[in-house]
Amino acid sequence: MTAARIKEVALKHFAKNGYEGASLADIAAEVGIKKQSIYTHFKGKDELFLDLLDDVFTKELQFSVDYLDRYKELSLDQLLYGFLTQYQVCYEKDDNAKLFLRVSFFPPSHLYDVIVKEGYRYWDTLEKMLIPVFDQAIAAGDISSDISSNTATIAFLAVLDGMFVELLFGGTERSLKRIEASWFVYWRGIKK
Amino acid sequence: MTAARIKEVALKHFAKNGYEGASLADIAAEVGIKKQSIYTHFKGKDELFLDLLDDVFTKELQFSVDYLDRYKELSLDQLLYGFLTQYQVCYEKDDNAKLFLRVSFFPPSHLYDVIVKEGYRYWDTLEKMLIPVFDQAIAAGDISSDISSNTATIAFLAVLDGMFVELLFGGTERSLKRIEASWFVYWRGIKK
DNA sequence: ATCATCCTTCCGAACGTTCGTCAGGATGAT
DNA sequence: ATCATCCTGACGAACGTTCGGAAGGATGAT
Numbered sequence: 001m002t003a004a005r006i007k008e009v010a011l012k013h014f015a016k017n018g019y020e021g022a023s024l025a026d027i028a029a030e031v032g033i034k035k036q037s038i039y040t041h042f043k044g045k046d047e048l049f050l051d052l053l054d055d056v057f058t059k060e061l062q063f064s065v066d067y068l069d070r071y072k073e074l075s076l077d078q079l080l081y082g083f084l085t086q087y088q089v090c091y092e093k094d095d096n097a098k099l100f101l102r103v104s105f106f107p108p109s110h111l112y113d114v115i116v117k118e119g120y121r122y123w124d125t126l127e128k129m130l131i132p133v134f135d136q137a138i139a140a141g142d143i144s145s146d147i148s149s150n151t152a153t154i155a156f157l158a159v160l161d162g163m164f165v166e167l168l169f170g171g172t173e174r175s176l177k178r179i180e181a182s183w184f185v186y187w188r189g190i191k192k
Numbered sequence: 193m194t195a196a197r198i199k200e201v202a203l204k205h206f207a208k209n210g211y212e213g214a215s216l217a218d219i220a221a222e223v224g225i226k227k228q229s230i231y232t233h234f235k236g237k238d239e240l241f242l243d244l245l246d247d248v249f250t251k252e253l254q255f256s257v258d259y260l261d262r263y264k265e266l267s268l269d270q271l272l273y274g275f276l277t278q279y280q281v282c283y284e285k286d287d288n289a290k291l292f293l294r295v296s297f298f299p300p301s302h303l304y305d306v307i308v309k310e311g312y313r314y315w316d317t318l319e320k321m322l323i324p325v326f327d328q329a330i331a332a333g334d335i336s337s338d339i340s341s342n343t344a345t346i347a348f349l350a351v352l353d354g355m356f357v358e359l360l361f362g363g364t365e366r367s368l369k370r371i372e373a374s375w376f377v378y379w380r381g382i383k384k
Numbered sequence: 385a386t387c388a389t390c391c392t393t394c395c396g397a398a399c400g401t402t403c404g405t406c407a408g409g410a411t412g413a414t
Numbered sequence: 415a416t417c418a419t420c421c422t423g424a425c426g427a428a429c430g431t432t433c434g435g436a437a438g439g440a441t442g443a444t
Contacts, residue, residue: 236405
């Protein structure tokens, strides 16, 4: 299917150069067709981009849902630390995550509303999934009574973002150091 | 001075739309001149952009240097927490910080090398300034012996990045909540 | 088996617009 | 007279987009 191939290449280009920086001609060239042929499969640049974006957000959310579901019987520290490292391994230099972040932070102006809405959906879902995890840990007496599930969740998402940033900016080795340090301090900060 | 006015407007446009998304015509229009007149003051788009970028990085670094110097006699927790909140207040919706982050994470391809080098300069300087602060606190017995100054610094910069991200993405009220939660956990994580 | 028909896919050519850029001239202050 | 500044005008290149048609496969009737 050519449409799938176009999206595959477009993901790469949008991730690397952003919406404005990516050109249909370049994308088509890498696919091996002319740019006009893209219009056989998509109404235009916007539709290609938004279609792609839907996949990106879905995949990104699916990763978290799957992980938290698969390892829900682990202890809290193993679950959370594993979450960080899994994300780091999976999305190292991954175009999906790169476009996800790029678009979340710096959406193209004329698509701002659509994108921000999808972004909030992602973070809110993630937050709603994490809070019960912490509630359970609090009930089990694993984390300090000074810490609410809300505080623990928000701070954890901040750790996650910090990892993302270093993953994008500094690369693998720097982000590994950051995960190590952040997690060490974070866990020491919430544990009993 | 028109050159200054051009840079002022250009900062806004580059921050909002990125390098590729910002057009000289739009910038000139807002300044109140024709786009060709920009060439009286700058050799081209790249020179304007890089000239601007130098200011941005310098200003960004200067803020940190100034703050840490001015409040160096504060206790560690007051110093660090103040650093976070000061940054948040100063750079809320600030185009300087927005462009700083945008360009650091997603530099235009053809200027990648120049920008990444400046980025590392910033983070390394900040790191080098923070480590002695933590060393001093360790010597004074303010933070746990389980925590090295290196770990504390890296984790703190992660907290800072997490704040940046939420500031850009979620706005003021969300970033305030995040600062509160992150700081609470962070400080509990490193203190004696 | 042949033929007409339809649909999908792709491309050549061109559209109008915007991009960054360059040359040359008008204006006004020093 | 010189200089800086901003202008008009125009440039080639790239952008996203549209249209008409060529190729090929599948379908169904004859």
